[in-house]
Amino acid sequence: MAKSSEAFVDAGGRSVRISSPERVIYEATDRTPEVTKLMVAQFFADVGDGLMRALRGRPTAMERWPSGVRPGMRLATGPGDRSADAFYQKRVPKGAPDYLETVQITFPSGRTADEVCPTEIAVPVWCAQMGTLTFHPWPVRRADVDRPDELRIDLDPQPGTTFADVRRVAAVARELLAELGLVGYPKTSGNRGVHIYVRIEPRWEFTDVRHAAIGLGRELARRDAGTTVEWWKEERGERVFVDYNQNNRDRTIASAYSLRPLPGAPVSTPLTWAELADLADPREFTLFTVPERLADGDPWAGIDDQAFSLDPLLELWETLPGGELNFPPDYPKMPGEPPRVQPSRKNADNWEADGVTPKPPA
Numbered sequence: 001m002a003k004s005s006e007a008f009v010d011a012g013g014r015s016v017r018i019s020s021p022e023r024v025i026y027e028a029t030d031r032t033p034e035v036t037k038l039m040v041a042q043f044f045a046d047v048g049d050g051l052m053r054a055l056r057g058r059p060t061a062m063e064r065w066p067s068g069v070r071p072g073m074r075l076a077t078g079p080g081d082r083s084a085d086a087f088y089q090k091r092v093p094k095g096a097p098d099y100l101e102t103v104q105i106t107f108p109s110g111r112t113a114d115e116v117c118p119t120e121i122a123v124p125v126w127c128a129q130m131g132t133l134t135f136h137p138w139p140v141r142r143a144d145v146d147r148p149d150e151l152r153i154d155l156d157p158q159p160g161t162t163f164a165d166v167r168r169v170a171a172v173a174r175e176l177l178a179e180l181g182l183v184g185y186p187k188t189s190g191n192r193g194v195h196i197y198v199r200i201e202p203r204w205e206f207t208d209v210r211h212a213a214i215g216l217g218r219e220l221a222r223r224d225a226g227t228t229v230e231w232w233k234e235e236r237g238e239r240v241f242v243d244y245n246q247n248n249r250d251r252t253i254a255s256a257y258s259l260r261p262l263p264g265a266p267v268s269t270p271l272t273w274a275e276l277a278d279l280a281d282p283r284e285f286t287l288f289t290v291p292e293r294l295a296d297g298d299p300w301a302g303i304d305d306q307a308f309s310l311d312p313l314l315e316l317w318e319t320l321p322g323g324e325l326n327f328p329p330d331y332p333k334m335p336g337e338p339p340r341v342q343p344s345r346k347n348a349d350n351w352e353a354d355g356v357t358p359k360p361p362a
Contacts (some may be wrong), residue, residue, distance in 0.1 A: 009041045011122040012048065014099065016041065018129050025068040025133070026265045032286055035265045039287065041128035046291040047257045048121035050270065050298045051135075054255040055124065058137035059105045059115040059145060061252060062089040066131030069261045086261065088136070092116055097126055103142040107250050108331055117142050133259040134190075134268075136252035139209070144202055148209045149307065152253050153184065153196040153216065154246045158228075160238030163192055165226055167276060169240045170194045172224045174273055176216065180312035185303050188282040190260030190268040195253055197300075201307045208310060210247040214325055215316030217242030222320070231326040232343055245328055256300060259287060269293070270300040 007021035021038035028034040044051060063075070065086040076084035091113045092102050103117040115138075118124055124135065139150035153173060157166050170186055173196055177184045184196040200209070217229035220242060228239040246253055254260060254268045269285035285293075324336035333340075 007038050009038070009045050009125050011045045011125040012120050014120070014122040016122055016125045016129065023068065025065070026263070026287075027068075027070065029264045031283070032264045032288060035287055037128070037131075040133065040259065041125050043259070043287045043291065044124045044128050044257075045121060047294055048124075050294055050300065051124055051255070051257040052118065052121055053298065053300060053303065054257060055118040055135055055137050057117060057119065057141045057143075059103050059117055059140065059142070060138070060255075061115060061136040062127050062130065062132040063087075063134035063136060063254075063261070064089055064131040065133050065261055069133070069263075073261075075261070089130075089132075090115060093130060097122075099123070100126065103145060105138060105140075105145050105250075108248070133261055135255040135258045137255050138250075138252060139247070141202070146206075147202040147204065148206060148247070149200055149202040151198040151200050151209055151212055151310065151313070152246050153198070153213065154189075154243040154253060155194045155196070156241040156243050157192050158233075158236045158239055158241055161226070161240055163280075163282060165240055166192065166194050167279065169220060169224055169227050170196060170276060171273075172220055172227070173216070176219055176223070182308045182312070183306065185270065185300050186273060186276050187256050187268055187270045187300075188266075188279075188285055190254060190258065190266045190282070190285075191262060192282070194276070195268070197303065199303055199307045200310055204310050206247065206249040208314065210244055211317040212310045212313035213242065213244035213247045214322075215313045215318075215320060217244055218320045218322055219316050229322075229325065234342065234344055244325065248327065248331070251328070257290070270298060272299045275299070 004019055007018045008015045018038050018041050023037040024034050025037055025040055026035035067085055073085040076087040100123050101117045101119050102114040104112050104114050106112050139148040155166050155169055174184055182198050184198050186194055186196050189195055221227045226239050228236050229242050230236045256268055256270050258268045260266045265287040266283055267285050267290045269290055326338055327334050
């Protein structure tokens with residue numbers, strides 16, 4: 001039997017073996033050449049400082065595309081989805097190198113898992129060997145996996161909106177954060193959205209951080225009519241959705257310097273606020289263009305210099321009307337949560353005038 005091909009990537013002084021290095025992960029487009037497995041691994045090594053700033057010491061799930069990205073390929077929707085081409089790996093796979101460290105986390109169900117906890121750049125490079133394109137770190141550090149140190153503001157454009165709409169809402173968010181004494185760091189999502197990260201003191205629970213995101217989203221919607229925190233898609237309209245539920249336990253966002261499984265090998269790319277204001281097309285940030293940006297410095301180099309209080313945002317949560325909002329459908333029923341009934345499917349005869357409170361049985 002012929003020996004399979006291999007290559008090696010220098011990752012912080014470690015030599016990481018890459019099998020089948022010539023395998024095509026991204027096909028060529030009219031904007032970019034094809035991308036091989038070796039190129040993915042080398043990319044993670046090349047953006048190592050920025051990538052480790054996003055991952056270091058955090059429980060991290062891997063989004064694995066072992067056969068590459070092709071039209072029609074699909075990411076698994078759950079553990080039982082066996083026909084998918086790609087999947088999330090939340091537990092450390094067998095055969096992990098001895099330098100890979102782990103940390104135990106607890107899911108909303110109460111189950112636990114040992115997840116990858118990157119401590120050096122060789123770990124993400126090894127993850128590339130396993131077909132990983134996107135890293136999904138928790139907003140916690142291994143020292144306290146129940147107290148987030150990040151607020152993540154996910155600005156998700158809905159159908160009928162443009163990237164210009166997302167830029168506008170991001171600018172309003174920046175102004176609001178500044179008024180409250182907080183500093184946000186923006187990045188592209190790698191697709192059409194924008195993420196804003198705020199480092200926070202690790203003394204609140206996940207529910208507090210989620211409530212802070214709701215408070216911020218409601219104030220954004222008050223200032224900009226093109227913004228919404230409506231959970232049900234049919235109520236969002238052509239607005240930018242502030243996805244507050246991304247701050248729940250076991251909810252993660254693609255990290256800075258992650259690749260995304262879209263044509264052209266786009267990258268979730270940190271920006272300065274000035275860059276974001278002038279950005280017309282986030283697709284310009286790819287595996288081919290991002291390493292050169294880092295040669296001039298990482299826009300997020302100072303993100304760990306300060307940790308902020310959530311109190312100003314929690315005050316918005318307490319004072320703005322609206323109360324608790326829906327959790328994701330895979331979550332257990334949570335205290336104070338509205339009924340999980342799509343608004344268009346409600347029978348008005350079964351609800352009080354507020355449309356939220358069920359009428360008691362006759």
